[in-house]
Amino acid sequence: MNAARPLDPGEHRVGFNFGGPFTTSLGPPIPIPNFVVEARSGLEPLGSVPVDLNYGLNMTMFAFGVTGFHTGASFHLLEQNGAAPALSVTERVHIYNNMIGSKPKGTKTFWGLNEFDVTASWLAGHHVLYMGMSDAIDFGDPELLISPFFGAELRPKGKGFAWQLESRWLGANYSPEVYDVSWLNTGDPGHGLFTFTVGASWTLGGGEPS
Numbered sequence: 402m403n404a405a406r407p408l409d410p411g412e413h414r415v416g417f418n419f420g421g422p423f424t425t426s427l428g429p430p431i432p433i434p435n436f437v438v439e440a441r442s443g444l445e446p447l448g449s450v451p452v453d454l455n456y457g458l459n460m461t462m463f464a465f466g467v468t469g470f471h472t473g474a475s476f477h478l479l480e481q482n483g484a485a486p487a488l489s490v491t492e493r494v495h496i497y498n499n500m501i502g503s504k505p506k507g508t509k510t511f512w513g514l515n516e517f518d519v520t521a522s523w524l525a526g527h528h529v530l531y532m533g534m535s536d537a538i539d540f541g542d543p544e545l546l547i548s549p550f551f552g553a554e555l556r557p558k559g560k561g562f563a564w565q566l567e568s569r570w571l572g573a574n575y576s577p578e579v580y581d582v583s584w585l586n587t588g589d590p591g592h593g594l595f596t597f598t599v600g601a602s603w604t605l606g607g608g609e610p611s
Contacts, residue, residue, distance in 0.1 A: 402602055403552060403565060404475035404491045405522035405531040407451035408443030409606075415440040416563075416602025422571065422594045432597075436460045441475075451477040455493065462497065469497040473516070486521035493518070514539045529554040535569070546572040548593070565600035 402416055418437045423430035439457025446452060452474060459469035473493030481487040496513040520533035532551040538544070552567030572593035586594045 402439045402441060402455065402457070402600060403520065403529075403531055403554060403567065404441065404453065404455060404489055404518070405520050405529050405554065406487065407475075407477040407489070408441055408453045410443050410445050411606050412443040413440060413605040414442075414602050415605065416565075416600055418565065418567075418598045418600035420596065420598030422596045434461070439471075447476070453477075455491070459497075463501075466501055467497055467499050468501060469495065471495040471516075481522070481524060484523075486523050489520045489522070491516075491518040491520070512539075512541055527556040527558075529556075537572075545574070546593075547574045549573060561604050563602050565598070565602065567598050567600070569596045570594075571596055 402414065402418060408414060416439065418439065419434055421433050421435045423432050425431075437457050437459050439455065441453050441455045444452045444454060454472070454474055456472040457470065459471075462469040471493050473491060475489050475491040477487065477489045479486075479488040493516040494513060495516060496511065498509070498511045500509050515538045516535060518533055518535045520531050522529050522531035530551075530553050533549070535548040535550060537546045537548065548569050548571045550567060550569040552565060555564040555566070556562070557564075570593050574592065576592045586592060
């Protein structure tokens with residue numbers, strides 16, 4: 402769920418995202434989707450800066466005996482001023498573990514990564530268009546992975562309900578010598594991989610659209 406625009410204090414937004422990268426191992430691109438349930442909650446401003454929390458659970462991982470969740474906060478630094486976009490930053494931690502299931506005790510562990518996003522956004526009527534840059538650092542193997550992204554939050558009836566469409570170029574600066582699985586990216590072996598997600602969300606509480 403994007404954090405392009407702030408939530409009012411006490412306002413909550415709940416929803417889901419479905420999608421991910423595309424494998425080309427069998428020829429034509431085949432989606433390898435994740436299903437993530439997530440939410441955002443507006444807090445009192447930090448001085449004049451709107452703040453909200455974000456948190457979610459990766460439901461797909463349960464099928465593989467893995468629990469994956471994320472939590473973090475967004476700070477909305479600038480409001481839109483004409484053509485100059487609104488600007489927000491998001492700090493988020495993703496934690497995974499394979500403690501559930503019947504795996505041998507010695508193979509059970511925790512792992513995670515830190516994600517930092519910078520997002521610029523523009524209002525287009527009720528809708529929000531956004532783009533930005535994300536970096537991810539694996540706690541176990543620290544290496545900067547840069548991921549540009551763009552998307553749209555479509556609000557057919559204003560702020561209460563919204564569709565989200567988003568595409569990311571994950572790890573655009575990374576080109577491994579060998580892929581265990583081939584992915585839709587920029588070539589062979591190419592850089593990173595392309596993802597596409599579709600989401601929906603609903604607002605609970607709060608005031609008027611930002």
